[in-house]
Each structure stands twice: as structure tokens, then as C-alpha cells.
Amino acid sequence: MSLIHTLFYFIVAIGTLVAIHEFGHFWVARKVGVKVLRFSIGFGKVLWSYQKTPEATEYVISLFPLGGYVKMVDEREGPVAEQDLPVAFNRQSVSARAAIVAAGPIFNLFLAVFLYWAVFLIGETGMRPLIGKVEQGTLAYSAGFVEGEEIVSVNGKLTPTWIAAMEMLFSSAPDGEDGINVIVKDRAAFEKTHLLKIPNEAAQKPDLLYQRLGLKPWMPVVKPIVDRILPNSAAATAGLKVKDLIVSADGIAIKDWTQWVEYVQKRPEVNIKLVVNRAGTLLTLNIKPQKVISKQKKVVGKIGAGVYVPEELIESLQVSYSLPVTDAFIAALDTTWHYSTTSLFMMGKMLIGNAPVENLSGPISIAQYAGQSAEMGLVSFLKFMAIVSVSLGVLNLLPVPVLDGGHLMFFAIEAVKGRPVSEKAQIVFQNIGIAMLMSLMILAVFLDLGRLFE
Secondary structure, three states, X not given: OHHHHHHHHHHHHHHHHHHHHHHHHHHHHHHOOOOEEEEEEEEEEEEEEEOOOOOOOEEEEEEEXXXXXXXXXXXXXXXXXXXXXXXOHHHOOHHHHHHHHHHXXXXXXXXXXXXXHHHHHHOEEEEOOXXXXXXXXXXXXXXXXXXXXXXXXXXOEEOOOHHHHHHHHHHHHHHHHHOEEEEEEOOOOOEEEEEEOOOHHHHOOHHHHHHHHOOOEOOOOOOOEEEEEOOOOHHHHHOOXXXXXXXXXXXXXXXXXXXXXXXXXXXXXXXXXXXXXXXXXXXXXXXXXXXXXXXOOOEEEEOOEEEOXXXXXXXXXXXXXXXXXXXXXXXXXXXXXXXXXXXHHHHHHHHOOOOOHHHOOOHHHHHHHHHHHHHHOHHHHHHHHHHHHHHHXXXXXXXXXXXXXXXXXXXXXXXXXXXXXXXXXXXXXXXXXHHHHHHHHXXXXXXXXXXXHO
């Protein structure tokens, strides 16, 4: 079911983004008077098609949704009837052809603006961006961050939730060597600015950046009361029950849940003598934490139990926000521009070797992100679609043969020279472009498989 869920939302997301991209080409082509023979979402075997009349556009949905195309009347692709010559793509002016080609990626950027606008209108509920204990030796400590401060904005972008703050920090990391301006307010509500400097080697690797950053959410002191127990877990095997209050472990008094978690994590597959208070009665249990590998690739202990958190405490840590129509649209434009420039900057760094290729995501990773974001709710899924739409738009505008940006490059040369680039030269460059894209795709899939098995 998990695989079906992931595939479903992956197809929904990619199908929508491809449809908008191809609709951009289609709509502008029709507006400038070019005859469109086929509008296809996907490649391969045709699953569904519709054509009102033999002379009308044929609409097609094909088996593989990782792309699409708009087939126009074009003398370069075969004989064209004399009556169709005026509506052939190759007979149009340079500006008209450039508009048709540029429309696809531009429509993806328009879609991103619309999706972010919807996100800001709907709003989100999340954890307040309160900073927890800041360890010495971390980047946050060097920048002067203090426990209890609340992040207000990152480089001028408001960050009402912890996730929003982390998203903006991580997306701003590639140019963090010059410093990221983070405005915080302390417990007395006084605002101040921290200049967070991120070394290039940390900025290019999210896992390394997370370890070195040193910013973690503030966690309140919570009594070590068990609220839920996973089946077949160490807690279930030991006989722990919901509402048990953990009193001590190996004779050491346990005062809060964080202390208990740290104690367990340091003792994978080690027997712990546990004393719990169950409805006023002290009981002794033996528990052996299971060995697991953490996200930081460390071996830690885990018992499979959750903590009871009072409802009023949860509410005090949460914040809900949304923006009015106009403000939401301005914020959507600003966010789309931010992620567009960030994507372009990162691509440039990867091209010159200043960023690791591990930052590439292939279809497997994108499918996983689609499923995970959908599980988190509508707003998270819309944000996922928006960032992928930005990436698709920016990528397609790059001056690489085969991509839309490559065609625009040829049109620019034609405009300067006064005549089209020779067909032979176009074929040579397109073959180079195909080789580049295939190599990139193979590398991305290889990296995806590595992450999957890891």
C-alpha cells in the first residue's frame, strides 16, 4: 500500500507539472497561429486519445508520465500540405518561435507562483521556531544563538514555523559563506540579528550541515510518562504499559523524558533495570533496547515507546498562520524567485565542481518525496509540487541542446546572424545534449539507488 501511495502521488505531481509545461507550448502555439497536431502527456503506448475532427488537435495520455510533447506542423519533420504552410512552426518569425518554446518553462514558474499563493492563503500549523540548547563548537554557537530565542526571519523572509525557518536556512546555505542574516527575538521579545556563516563544504551536504549547524527545536521538560507503545517493540516485550511513569533506570533517577531517551540511546542491546510507577504501585521491569542506525549513521538504542504530552503544552508550542490575498501573492512571487535563483546558483556550482553531485535527485527520490509530502497534508504536497515546478522551469531554460533553453539559444543566434543555425550543426549539438542528459539521468538514478539501499 505504501508503494501504491507513493506511485499515485508521484504520478499526480509529475503528470500535473508536465501537463502545465506542455500546455504552455500548446497555448502560445495556438495564439501565434501554429497548427498543433498532437498534445501528449507521457510517452510510449497510448492509453487514451481524443480528436474531435481529423483536422483538429489530437489529445493523448500515454503510458510513461515522465514527460510529454506538443507536435506541431513543421517542414523539418516531414512533408507539409500546401494549405498548412502558413501555420507551420518553422515558417514563423524568430520571436514567435521563441515565445512558443519559452512558454513551457515559464508556465511552470507561473504554476509555482500559483501553488505558493495557495499555500500562503491556506496557511499552516506548525511548531514555533524556538531554539533549543545550542552546543559549543557549532555554527549556531559561533553566530551567537541562545537557547529560548525564537527565529523571526531568515534573509528577510518571515519564518513563522520551525519547518519554514529550516527550509529557508537550508535553501540559503549555498551562499552562506558571506553570512545569512537571521533575526530572532529573545524571551523578553527584543529583536536582534545573528550573522550565520556556513562554510562551503557544509553548505553542499545537507546531512553535514545539519550536524554542524547546531540549531534544534526547543523541547519543554516533560515527565517520563509512557503514552503509546509500538507492537513487537522492546517496550512491549518488557511489559511497559501506557500511563507508566518511569522512576529510575539502573538505580539512576529519571526526571524527564529527554533524560530517559538519552539513557536508552546510549545502551543498545544492554539490559536496563527499570522501576516504574503504575497507578501508585512501584514495579521493576527489565528492558533491552533494540539496536538501530540513526540518521547520523550512529548505532543507538530504541525501545519503541512514546511520551505523554499534555494538550495545553502542545497548543502553547504551535502557531497557525496565513496571509491575505495580496500579501500571499507577493510572498508567492518572492518565494518562487528565491528558489529559482537558488536552484540556478546550485546548478552553476555543480557544473564547475564546487558542489557535490550527491545533491542530484532522480525519479526514485522525487517519488519518495511526493509520497512523504502527501502523508504530511495538502499544504506540504503543494509545496513539494511548487519546488519541483521551479526546478523543472529553471532546468528547461538552461542553454543545453534538446532542452527548451537550447532551442532559445539557437533562435538567439539566428536573430543575430539573420539566418537559422544549420541543420547539421543543430543535430551535432542535440546529440551532445542528449548524451549529457542521459548521463545526468543515469547518475541521478544511480544516486537514488544508493540512497534507497542505504
